[in-house]
Amino acid sequence: MPVDAGLASLSDQLFTWAIVVYSVALVSYCAEYAFGRRGRVAVTSAGAPRSAPATESASILPASEVAPAAVSVATGEPPAPDGPSGRAERSGQVAVALTAVGLALQLGSLVTRGLATGRVPWGNMYEFASVVGATAVAAFLAVLVRMPRIRYLGMFVMLPVVALLFLAGTVLYAQAAPLVPALRSYWIVIHVTTIAMGTGIFLVSFVATVLYLIRRKWEVAVEGGRRPSRFPVTLGSRLPGAVVLDRMAYRTVAFGFPVYTFGIIAGAIWAEAAWGRYWGWDPKETWAFITWVVYAAYLHARATAGWRGTAAATVNLGAFATMIFNFFVVNMVVSGLHSYAGLT
Amino acid sequence: MSANPDAPARGDVEPAELSTQPEPVGTGGGSGLLAVARNGWRRLTSMRTALVLLFLLALAAIPGSLLPQRPLNPIKVDRYLAEHPGLGRFLGRLGFFDVFATPWFAAIYLLLFISVVGCVVPRLRAHVRALRTPPAVVPRRLDRLPESASYQGDGTPAEVGAAARRRLRGWRTATSEEPDGVVTVAAERGYLRETGNLLFHGALVALLVGIGAGRLWGYQGTELLVEGGPGVCNAVPLYDSFRPGRLVDGSNLEPFCVDRLDSFTATYDPDGTPSTFQADIAYTLGDDGPEQRYALRVNEPLRVGGVRVYLVSHGFAPRFAVRTPDGKRVEASAPFLPQDGTLLSEGAVKLLDEVRPQLALYGFFAPFAVDPGNGTIRSASPQPAAPGVAIVVYRGDLGLDSGTAQSVYSIDQRQVQRGALTAVATTKLAPGGSTRLDDGTTITFDGYREWATLQVNRDPGQLTALVSAGLVVLGLLLSLAVRRRRIFLRISPATDGPGGRSVVAVGGLARTDGGGFASEFARVVERLRDQPSARED
Numbered sequence: 092m093p094v095d096a097g098l099a100s101l102s103d104q105l106f107t108w109a110i111v112v113y114s115v116a117l118v119s120y121c122a123e124y125a126f127g128r129r130g131r132v133a134v135t136s137a138g139a140p141r142s143a144p145a146t147e148s149a150s151i152l153p154a155s156e157v158a159p160a161a162v163s164v165a166t167g168e169p170p171a172p173d174g175p176s177g178r179a180e181r182s183g184q185v186a187v188a189l190t191a192v193g194l195a196l197q198l199g200s201l202v203t204r205g206l207a208t209g210r211v212p213w214g215n216m217y218e219f220a221s222v223v224g225a226t227a228v229a230a231f232l233a234v235l236v237r238m239p240r241i242r243y244l245g246m247f248v249m250l251p252v253v254a255l256l257f258l259a260g261t262v263l264y265a266q267a268a269p270l271v272p273a274l275r276s277y278w279i280v281i282h283v284t285t286i287a288m289g290t291g292i293f294l295v296s297f298v299a300t301v302l303y304l305i306r307r308k309w310e311v312a313v314e315g316g317r318r319p320s321r322f323p324v325t326l327g328s329r330l331p332g333a334v335v336l337d338r339m340a341y342r343t344v345a346f347g348f349p350v351y352t353f354g355i356i357a358g359a360i361w362a363e364a365a366w367g368r369y370w371g372w373d374p375k376e377t378w379a380f381i382t383w384v385v386y387a388a389y390l391h392a393r394a395t396a397g398w399r400g401t402a403a404a405t406v407n408l409g410a411f412a413t414m415i416f417n418f419f420v421v422n423m424v425v426s427g428l429h430s431y432a433g434l435t
Numbered sequence: 436m437s438a439n440p441d442a443p444a445r446g447d448v449e450p451a452e453l454s455t456q457p458e459p460v461g462t463g464g465g466s467g468l469l470a471v472a473r474n475g476w477r478r479l480t481s482m483r484t485a486l487v488l489l490f491l492l493a494l495a496a497i498p499g500s501l502l503p504q505r506p507l508n509p510i511k512v513d514r515y516l517a518e519h520p521g522l523g524r525f526l527g528r529l530g531f532f533d534v535f536a537t538p539w540f541a542a543i544y545l546l547l548f549i550s551v552v553g554c555v556v557p558r559l560r561a562h563v564r565a566l567r568t569p570p571a572v573v574p575r576r577l578d579r580l581p582e583s584a585s586y587q588g589d590g591t592p593a594e595v596g597a598a599a600r601r602r603l604r605g606w607r608t609a610t611s612e613e614p615d616g617v618v619t620v621a622a623e624r625g626y627l628r629e630t631g632n633l634l635f636h637g638a639l640v641a642l643l644v645g646i647g648a649g650r651l652w653g654y655q656g657t658e659l660l661v662e663g664g665p666g667v668c669n670a671v672p673l674y675d676s677f678r679p680g681r682l683v684d685g686s687n688l689e690p691f692c693v694d695r696l697d698s699f700t701a702t703y704d705p706d707g708t709p710s711t712f713q714a715d716i717a718y719t720l721g722d723d724g725p726e727q728r729y730a731l732r733v734n735e736p737l738r739v740g741g742v743r744v745y746l747v748s749h750g751f752a753p754r755f756a757v758r759t760p761d762g763k764r765v766e767a768s769a770p771f772l773p774q775d776g777t778l779l780s781e782g783a784v785k786l787l788d789e790v791r792p793q794l795a796l797y798g799f800f801a802p803f804a805v806d807p808g809n810g811t812i813r814s815a816s817p818q819p820a821a822p823g824v825a826i827v828v829y830r831g832d833l834g835l836d837s838g839t840a841q842s843v844y845s846i847d848q849r850q851v852q853r854g855a856l857t858a859v860a861t862t863k864l865a866p867g868g869s870t871r872l873d874d875g876t877t878i879t880f881d882g883y884r885e886w887a888t889l890q891v892n893r894d895p896g897q898l899t900a901l902v903s904a905g906l907v908v909l910g911l912l913l914s915l916a917v918r919r920r921r922i923f924l925r926i927s928p929a930t931d932g933p934g935g936r937s938v939v940a941v942g943g944l945a946r947t948d949g950g951g952f953a954s955e956f957a958r959v960v961e962r963l964r965d966q967p968s969a970r971e972d
Contacts (some may be wrong), residue, residue: 093704093705093706094706104515159782186559195760268706268708269704269706269708269710270708271708272709272710272711272712272732272733272734273711273734274735275710275711275733275734276734278734293729307967309800314504323473332810345915345916346914348909348911349911349912349915352907352911353908356904356905356907356908360901361734363897364734364735364736365733365734367655367721367743367745367890367896368655368894369894370646370899371506371507372499372500372504372506372534372535373505373507374500375498376498377496378496380496381493381496381497381500384489384492384493384496385490385493387488387489388486388490388493391485391489392486393481393488394482395482395483395486398483398485398486402934413493421500425500425501427507
C-alpha cells in the first residue's frame with residue numbers, strides 16, 4: 092500500500108506539537124513543585140523541624156485569610172488557594188490538562204501515521220519510542236486518577252518522556268514507510284503493543300524507584316538529625332514518603348511484568364511462524380530474557396529479608412537499564428534478526 | 436548410624452569419601468554428611484541463593500548477545516577468531532561462541548530450577564494443608580488490626596454468626612464458640628494467590644522440559660530449490676545443511692518430501708519495498724501419499740505430519756546457453772547468492788563435462804540492472820524488471836577433479852594463479868544478449884529462474900513449551916493480582932438493652948502487599964451490617 096504523504100506529514104507535525112505541549116506541561120509541573128506547599132507538609136509529616144503552614148501564613152497574611160487555611164489543615168484537605176500555593180495548585184492543574192492534550196496530540200500522530208502507511212504505527216524505533224512515551228504518560232495519568240496527591244511528581248515522569256520523544260524525533264526518526272513482509276502479521280499488533288506497554292509501565296516504575304532512593308536518603312538523614320544539603324537528596328523534602336514510593340514502584344512492576352511476559356511469549360509465537368523457531372537467542376531475544384530475569388529478581392528481592400528497600404530498588408534500576416540497553420544498543424549497534432530500527 | 440568417621444565398622448567406605456567428611460559437630464543425632472547435605476539443600480533452596488542464581492543467569496547470557504554465536508552466524512565467529520586469534524581461542528575454549536549450550540550456562544539454570552523445585556514442593560504441601568484446614572483462630576483484640584469496625588447485630592451471637600457466614604460468600608469461614616457465649620467467625624480468601632505462585636513456578640519447570648525436548652529430539656534441514664528443479668526428501672544426506680538435536684541420529688526422520696518448487700513470486704509496493712513472498716510447492720506425506728500443494732509465505736509455514744516447512748530466503752539463478760563451434764548447445768544455470776537488499780547476486784555457473792576445456796561463468800546478476808559507468812553492475816531494486824549480468828568467462832581446468840571442495844558460488848582463484856584457468860572474456864549482458872569467445876563459442880544470457888530456500892523443522896517439545904508459557908502468564912496474573920486477606924468477627928451478647936442482640940467487632944488485614952483492602956473491608960462490613968434488616972424484610 093502506498094504511503095499517504097499528506098497524512099505522514101500531518102503525523103510528524105502532531106508529534107512535534109505533542110513534544111512542545113509536553114514540554115510546557117513539564118515546566119508547569121516544575122512550577123507546582125517549586126512553589127507548592129506539599130514540600131512543607133511533607134517536612135512536618137516526616138518529623139522534621141516544624142513550621143506549620145497555618146502559623147506561617149498567619150504571620151504574613153491578613154486575619155481574614157487565616158481561618159480557611161487553618162480549617163483546611165485541620166481537616167487534612169489541601170489548603171484553599173491563597174498566595175503562592177494557589178498559583179502552584181493552578182499550575183499543577185494546567186500541567187495535567189496539558190499532559191492530557193499532549194497525549195491526545197501524540198495519539199493523533201500515531202493514528203495518522205498508521206493511516207498514512209496502512210499498518211500499525213510501531214514498525215521502527217521512532218514509532219516504538221513514541222508508543223512507549225504515550226504509554227508512560229497514560230500510565231501516569233491512570234495512577235493520578237487513583238492517587239491525585241502525587242500530581243506534582245509529573246515532572247519526574249515528563250522529564251524522561253520528553254527526553255525519549257526528543258531522541259525519537261531526532262536520532263531515531265524514520266520516514267513513514269511500509270513494512271517488510273516478515274512484519275506483515277497480526278502478531279505485530281499483539282507482540283509490539285504488549286512490549287511497548289510493558290516498557291512504558293516499567294519507565295514509570297523506574298521514576299518511582301529513583302524518587303524512592305532520593306527520598307530514602309533524605310529520610311535517613313533527617314532521622315539522624317542532619318539537614319541534607321547535597322542536590323538530589325534535597326529534593327527529598329518535597330517527595331511522598333519512601334514507603335509510598337516503594338509501593339508505587341512495586342505495583343507498577345507487578346502490573347507491567349505479566350504484560351511484558353506475555354509480550355515475550357507473543358514474540359516467541361510469532362518467531363515460530365516467521366523464523367521457524369520460537370526462541371533462538373537472537374540478541375534482542377537474549378536481552379529481553381535478561382530484562383525479564385532481572386525484573387523477576389526484583390519481585391523476589393522485594394520479598395526477601397536483607398534485600399528489601401535500597402537493594403531491591405537497585406535491582407529495579409538495573410532491570411530498567413537492561414531494557415534501555417536492549418532498545419538503544421542492541422537496535423543500533425548489535426545486528427540480529429530484529430533489525431527493524433528503520434535507521435540507515 | 437554412627438556419626439564417627441573413624442569408626443572401624445565403616446571400613447567399606449571409600450577413603451576419598453572419608454576425607455571429605457567433616458568433623459562431627461554437636462548437632463543432635465544426624466550423621467555429619469547428612470547434616471552437610473541438609474544444610475546445603477537448605478541453602479540452595481533459599482530465596483537468597485535463587486536471587487544470586489537469577490543474577491548469574493542474566494550475567495551469563497550477556498556474552499551470548501555481544502559475541503558472535505556459532506549457531507546463529509558461524510561466518511562471524513570465524514571472522515572474530517581471525518581478528519583476535521589469542522583471545523578468540525581462549526574464549527572459544529570456554530564456550531563463549533556458543534554460550535547457551537555450554538556446561539556453565541546449563542549449570543546455572545539447572546541449579547536455579549533445582550532451587551525452584553526445592554522451594555515449590557514444600558510450599559505446595561503447605562498450600563494443600565492450608566486449603567484443608569479452616570482459617571486461623573480469631574485474635575482477642577480486633578481493634579488492633581489494620582482495619583477494624585463494630586456494629587450492633589440483631590439476634591443472638593450464634594444467629595448473627597450464622598448470618599455473617601452466609602453473607603461472606605466466596606470466603607472460607609470457620610465459626611467457633613467460646614465459653615462466655617462469644618461466637619467468633621474467621622474468614623479468609625485469596626488462596627488463588629499461592630495457587631498462582633505455585634502454578635507459575637511449576638509451569639516454568641514444564642517450559643524448561645519442553646525446551647529441552649526440542650533441543651534433544653528436534654532437527655532442522657535446509658535446502659535451496661530452484662523453480663522447476665528437483666525437490667528434497669526428509670533425510671539427512673539430501674539436505675544442503677542439517678542441524679540435528681542431541682539425540683537425533685538422522686535415521687527415521689518423518690517421511691516427508693518437498694517434490695518441487697513450482698514457482699516463486701514476490702510482489703512489491705510502488706516504492707520498491709517487497710510486500711509478499713510466496714513459494715508454491717508440491718509435497719507428499721508418508722512413503723506413498725498423494726501429492727499435495729501449498730502456497731508457502733513468510734509468517735505462514737506449512738505444518739504437516741509433525742514437521743513445519745518455512746520459506747527462509749529467495750534469490751535468482753541466471754540461465755545461460757553455450758553454443759560450441761561444432762554446433763553443440765548446452766544450457767546451464769546456477770543459483771546466485773544475494774549480496775544486499777537490492778538482490779545484486781554473486782555466483783558461478785560451471786560447465787565441467789559438457790564442454791572441453793571446462794568453462795566457468797563467474798560474476799554478478801542484477802534483477803534491476805543499472806550501469807554505474809565503471810564497468811561494474813549495480814541493482815536499483817530487488818524487482819526483476821530489467822535483469823542483467825556482468826560476467827567473466829574462464830576457460831581451462833576448474834580444479835574440481837583434485838577432490839578438494841570449493842564454493843559453488845565462486846571459482847578457485849588458485850587455479851587462476853596457477854595458470855590452469857584463464858579469463859577469456861568479460862561482458863555485460865541483457866536477456867537475449869550474447870558474447871563470442873575467441874574460439875567461436877557463443878554464450879547467451881537467457882534470463883533467470885527464481886529460487887527459494889526452504890527449511891524443514893521439527894520440534895517435539897514445542898506444544899509443551901507453548902502450554903507451559905500460557906500457564907506461566909496465568910500463574911503470574913493470579914499471584915500478582917490476587918491478595919490474601921482475612922476478616923475476623925467477634926460476636927458477643929449485648930450486655931445492655933433487650934436480649935437477643937449482639938455486639939459485633941470486625942477486624943481485617945491483607946496478608947500481602949496491594950492496595951484497596953480498606954475499601955473492600957468497608958464494603959464487607961457494610962454488607963454484614965445490612966443483614967438484620969434484610970432478615971426483617
